[in-house]
Amino acid sequence: MLSLHLEPGEADELKATLVLAGELGRIPLGPARVTPEGLEIAGLRLACEDECTALVGVLPRALVPLYDVPVRFERSGPPEEAPPTAAPQAPPPAWTAEVGGAVWAPLGVDETRELLFVATDSGSLWALSARDGSTTWKRDLASAVRAAPTLDGDSLLVHTDGETIHRLDAATGEAIWSRELGVEPTERLGPDAPGAPWDFYASAVAATPERLFVGTRAGTVHALSAADGAELWRTDAGAAVTATPLALTDRIVVATLGGRVLALDPADGRVLWDRDLGGGIPADPVMVDGRIWVGTRAYEIQALDPADGATAWTRYLWFSWVDSSPTVRDGVAYSGSSDALEVLALDPAHGSSLWEASVPGWAWATPAVTASTVVAGTVGTEGYMGPRRGSLSALDRESGALRWRLQLPPPAEGGFWGIASAPAVLGERLFAATLDGTVLCFGPSDPR
Numbered sequence: 001m002l003s004l005h006l007e008p009g010e011a012d013e014l015k016a017t018l019v020l021a022g023e024l025g026r027i028p029l030g031p032a033r034v035t036p037e038g039l040e041i042a043g044l045r046l047a048c049e050d051e052c053t054a055l056v057g058v059l060p061r062a063l064v065p066l067y068d069v070p071v072r073f074e075r076s077g078p079p080e081e082a083p084p085t086a087a088p089q090a091p092p093p094a095w096t097a098e099v100g101g102a103v104w105a106p107l108g109v110d111e112t113r114e115l116l117f118v119a120t121d122s123g124s125l126w127a128l129s130a131r132d133g134s135t136t137w138k139r140d141l142a143s144a145v146r147a148a149p150t151l152d153g154d155s156l157l158v159h160t161d162g163e164t165i166h167r168l169d170a171a172t173g174e175a176i177w178s179r180e181l182g183v184e185p186t187e188r189l190g191p192d193a194p195g196a197p198w199d200f201y202a203s204a205v206a207a208t209p210e211r212l213f214v215g216t217r218a219g220t221v222h223a224l225s226a227a228d229g230a231e232l233w234r235t236d237a238g239a240a241v242t243a244t245p246l247a248l249t250d251r252i253v254v255a256t257l258g259g260r261v262l263a264l265d266p267a268d269g270r271v272l273w274d275r276d277l278g279g280g281i282p283a284d285p286v287m288v289d290g291r292i293w294v295g296t297r298a299y300e301i302q303a304l305d306p307a308d309g310a311t312a313w314t315r316y317l318w319f320s321w322v323d324s325s326p327t328v329r330d331g332v333a334y335s336g337s338s339d340a341l342e343v344l345a346l347d348p349a350h351g352s353s354l355w356e357a358s359v360p361g362w363a364w365a366t367p368a369v370t371a372s373t374v375v376a377g378t379v380g381t382e383g384y385m386g387p388r389r390g391s392l393s394a395l396d397r398e399s400g401a402l403r404w405r406l407q408l409p410p411p412a413e414g415g416f417w418g419i420a421s422a423p424a425v426l427g428e429r430l431f432a433a434t435l436d437g438t439v440l441c442f443g444p445s446d447p448r
Contacts, residue, residue, distance in 0.1 A: 223269060369397065390434070392423070
């Protein structure tokens with residue numbers, strides 16, 4: 001639901017606010033001017049209908065990318081706000097650990113050694129015992145890590161913000177080799193900075209037996225020798241790459257914050273096909289049901305044919321970026337969202353919803369999925385167009401019903417808080433890490 005709120009402003013002007021349903025938010029549009037035809041607001045012209053009991057127009061592209069969305073506002077009172085409902089409380093964690101820095105990078109697990117890998121903005125990489133959270137090893141990588149650690153056999157591949165790839169022994173953390181990618185590290189801008197790309201994550205390393213593939217925020221894609229990290233080729237992708245490349249048998253699929261999806265020849269980086277989807281793609285492309293699943297900041301999920309990039313289907317998510325990659329289990333794709341404030345269970349055949357569950361903040365990270373539960377972290381902030389709260393939610397996998405929620409308090413100094421890192425599951429244990437550097441373990445992973 002969408003409503004337009006008009007109230008007296010300065011002088012003879014009206015002040016216009018676009019009000020989204022529920023807690024999605026309020027968007028100040030600025031002064032509104034009455035004209036003989038209707039109403040003019042910055043970027044939005046509304047014409048009178050039915051003796052001006054209704055206003056009709058088309059939403060501006062600044063609010064709704066790609067499409068001309070017609071809108072009709074009918075005179076009414078203020079929208080009713082639903083009373084807040086109390087959420088079932090989370091069970092107490094089995095253990096917690098402090099890692100001394102914000103955790104944005106998705107968590108990694110080593111089932112064989114029962115280790116949890118946690119990378120931080122302070123440049124530290126921790127291997128914690130999944131059983132009790134004790135430190136098995138810790139390594140300082142000298143630069144923030146926003147990319148998921150990649151377990152490759154007995155070693156761990158880590159891409160730092162300093163644009164260096166490290167191969168470490170997974171059991172001990174000892175260095176096997178390190179390789180600088182030869183591109184200038186890109187400074188991360190705060191979300192309020194002019195032109196900020198909201199590039200909160202980084203590409204992890206996609207590993208094959210012979211080659212490694214990684215993207216950079218400088219806009220390059222690199223193929224490295226798996227043996228020693230020597231560069232085999234690099235390709236200019238045209239815009240920052242924060243998504244991990246998808247390594248298929250005969251092509252490497254790369255998504256960019258510029259909105260392009262490219263398929264590259266793994267042998268030499270040659271472009272096989274190139275699609276512009278019209279909105280930035282921050283999260284990893286994933287192969288789902290034989291198609292490449294891509295979430296965009298044009299409010300869409302698209303399923304692409306890996307052969308030529310043709311769109312098989314499109315799912316439009318009203319007023320929300322799709323900054324989350326899905327987790328697929330038993331023929332269902334589970335995805336987070338951004339301003340939609342939802343976690344969704346989707347049919348991969350055509351993108352239709354099986355259920356949609358409300359969460360209290362931005363669900364940017366990939367959800368974790370167990371036999372009966374979907375677990376999603378959210379990021380919160382103050383001063384946005386509506387409430388955004390940091391949390392961890394456990395949802396029934398069949399229905400999306402809320403089982404429990406851990407609500408996290410905002411920091412005194414402001415900024416983002418909550419859980420931006422993708423949770424992880426190992427056996428009967430569920431792991432999550434917060435933006436204040438706390439790692440939490442819940443066990444078993446499906447408390448009822």
